[in-house]
Amino acid sequence: LGGIFVLNTSVRVRSQNHSESIRYYLHPTIAKLFDIILTVFLFSLAIIMTAGGASTINESFGLPFWLSSPILVILILLTLFLKFDRLIAVLGVVTPFLVAVVVMIAVYYFITGDLNFSDVSQYANQNKSxxxxxxxxxxxxxxxxxxxxxxxxxxxxxxxRYQSSTIYGGLIGGIIVTLLLLLIN
Structure with missing residues (x-):
């Protein structure tokens, strides 16, 4: 529902970036503060995800961090130079494939896995948050x-182009994300 709300606002405002949608609802001073917080958050998220990606490359292929990190940063920069429409087109091709892979892995694990839920419960009780x-x-x-x-x-x-796309896109996207989260957990 939150996705539908954000998409609806963006269609109304015809926003080109997140600042325009924030300014639509908030006082200019508070909007500026939210904009700064969101920008810092997204930059921090990019750093954390880059470190995680470099670690995954290191574990999967044995490349040292000093090599895997710059490779990942270069790939990210190349992606950022794409126009937004091309980025959406690439995501439109890659995302269904990734969803299918996650579903196949989950189904395979549920069919062949020997997960004992009492072991999971015991592990969860030992590792307190x-x-x-x-x-x-x-x-x-x-x-x-x-x-x-x-x-x-x-x-x-x-x-x-159409406001009705926000409802269908938000609902379908929300359902897919929810199902993926259930499969991952």
Whole structure:
């Protein structure tokens, strides 16, 4: 539902970036503060994801970090130089493939895996979190997802021709993301 809300606002405003959608709802001073916070958050997220990607390349292919990190940064920079429409076209091709791979891995694991849920429960009880509860983690994770998706959805919504696309796209996207989260967990 949040995705539909963001997309609807972006269509109305015809936003080219997240700042325009933020300014639509907030006082200019508060909007500027939110813009700065979101920009810092997205930059920090990019650094963390780059480090994680470099670590994955290191584990998968044995490339040292000093080599895998610059390779990943170059790939990210090349992607950023694409026009937004081309980026959407690439994501439109890659995303269904990634969804299919996650579903196949999950189905394969559920069919062949020997996961004992009592072992999982025992492991979870031994490894206590420092957070006050699962609800706190859920709020943090949802906030993280919303902040990460907001910038992308505002630009995407600004390019939509029909407002009805926001409802269908938001619902279908939300259902797919929810199903993927259920499969991953």
């Amino acid at each position: 420092i957070s006050p509860g699962w609800w706190f983690d859920a709020i943090n994770y949802a906030s993280f997802q919303i902040a990460a998706a907001f910038s992308f959805l505002t630009v995407m919504g600004g390019k939509l």
